[in-house]
Amino acid sequence: MESIMKLGVRNIRMSYPGQEIFREFSLEFRENTITCILGPSGCGKTTLLNILSGNLRPQSGERIGFGNRKLSYIFQEPRLLPWKTVTGNLLFPVKEQIPPEKQEAWLNHYLDLVNLQGKGHLYPYQLSGGMKQRVAMARAFAFPSDIILMDEAFRGLDLSLKMNLMESFLRIWKEHPRTVIAVTHDVDEALALGHDLIVFSHPPVSVVDRIGQRKQEETVFTGNTKIRNRLISRLMEAGRHPDR
């Protein structure tokens, strides 16, 4: 399996002064699949995303299958330009990617998908927090990417808003499926979104659990207690650390 890896990292090594994050670490992702990476905070999840995106170069090892693909991002904060309207924000990354005559229909399609039809002319200050995050989601999907990287995209939101956003996310993903790699420390978020669930240990990182090939529909919002309990106990183990 290792030898025919299509998408992932192989033998990466990455350390900061005083802390080794990755030591000969390899991980493969399935394409057109939502992979959720769980782990205790500070375990190098964001470092991995930065390596995958090419914004951080590992000290050795390689990333496979990312170099020639287009990536888009959903951050923890919406990161909208306050001086641009919703439409302007959606257009900001894609201006060169989509022919001008197609842009309007293109953006309207994505606005519809996140239930923001008719809101294109509003400025970010006129939107609620949830609406802003939906714009950020639309921006990531409207960008013609092959892979979406998500860093704690639903963190710090109240439960109903979070559910609402995750539903939007899955709706838009079903319409425009692509490879999603999401980092989170929220078990329920991972359960709701992920086909593949991966649990990281404390650094140096190892994969302590991997639950693959889940069918989302079985568990979204209905909650699969067995998997949930398994994940939580794995996370507890991973979170146990010599200095705690």
Place this chain on the structure above:
Amino acid sequence: MNRLFTKNKLITFVSVLLLLLLWKLASWLMGSDLILPSPEKTIATTLSLLIREEFISAVGYTVLRGLTGFALSLVLAVGLGIWAGTVPAVHAAIKPVLVTLRSTPVISFILLALIWFRVEQVPVFIAFLTMFPIVCTNVIEGIRSLDGDLLEMAEFFRVPRKRIIRELYIPGIAPFLTSGISTAIGFGWRAVIIGEVLSQPGLGIGTQMQQAQTYLMVSELIAWTVIAVLISYFFEWLITQAESRLIQWKAS
């Protein structure tokens, strides 16, 4: 809120009225137009200036000098400000220059400029020197206050550099730029007139003021002052208009 608004307007109106009354009283006590002319005399003189032959050219030249100095300082301040705001070494290099320029008395610049330059150039140079450090400092501050997360987002999505400058840096510093410009214009306008008083170019508000003072035409001196204040108000208003257009994306 509407009632409060009109109430405040009323207070402003009454305050102006009181000031005029005080002026009237003072001029009456002095008893001489040579020392302090009455408000109505001054208004009459101001109106008489408006129809004078050299009025348009005097005002025009002064405004032109101010605007030339302003344009020079704006171009240099924005360019240098963006450079210094993004490269810490450049900031470290020009910081002492900016601090020195800001704290040097205007009169020192004028006295030196009188030695270095031709009469016509002195006010322009002074306008430039007073406005440049203010605008430049504000641009640097604007760049440094830019949201790093937004920059990261733009870079992650591989937005071209040119568009990042045009669509992220420039609008991001716009509020700082307009506030810098409005402060700078206030200082610059006064500096141009002082420069004219001392360098005496052929035509200009400062030149006219100096002449009025020489011949003890106090009402004319105050009349030119009134005109200078009104023009300054006009530019202030112009900037506020530009500002509200530029920054309409901000919550009101």
